[in-house]
C-alpha cells in the first residue's frame with residue numbers, strides 16, 4: 338500500500354482486516370473470489386492485500 342500504514346493480517350484475502358472503500362479508481366484480483374460479498378464489491382469495498390490497482394486509486398479505511 339505505497340508505504341501507507343494500512344492494517345493487514347492474512348495477506349491472502351480472507352481475514353478482511355485490510356478492507357477499505359475505493360473512492361476512485363479500479364482494482365482487479367488474481368483470486369477468484371476474495372473475501373468480499375458481491376454486494377460489498379458493488380459498493381466499492383476492496384481488500385488491498387490482494388488487489389491490484391488498474392489505475393490510480395484512492396481508498397479509505399472501511
Ligand code: FES
Pocket residue numbers: 344345346347348349350351352353354355356372384385386387
Ligand atoms: S490482510 Fe487479510 S484480507 Fe487483506
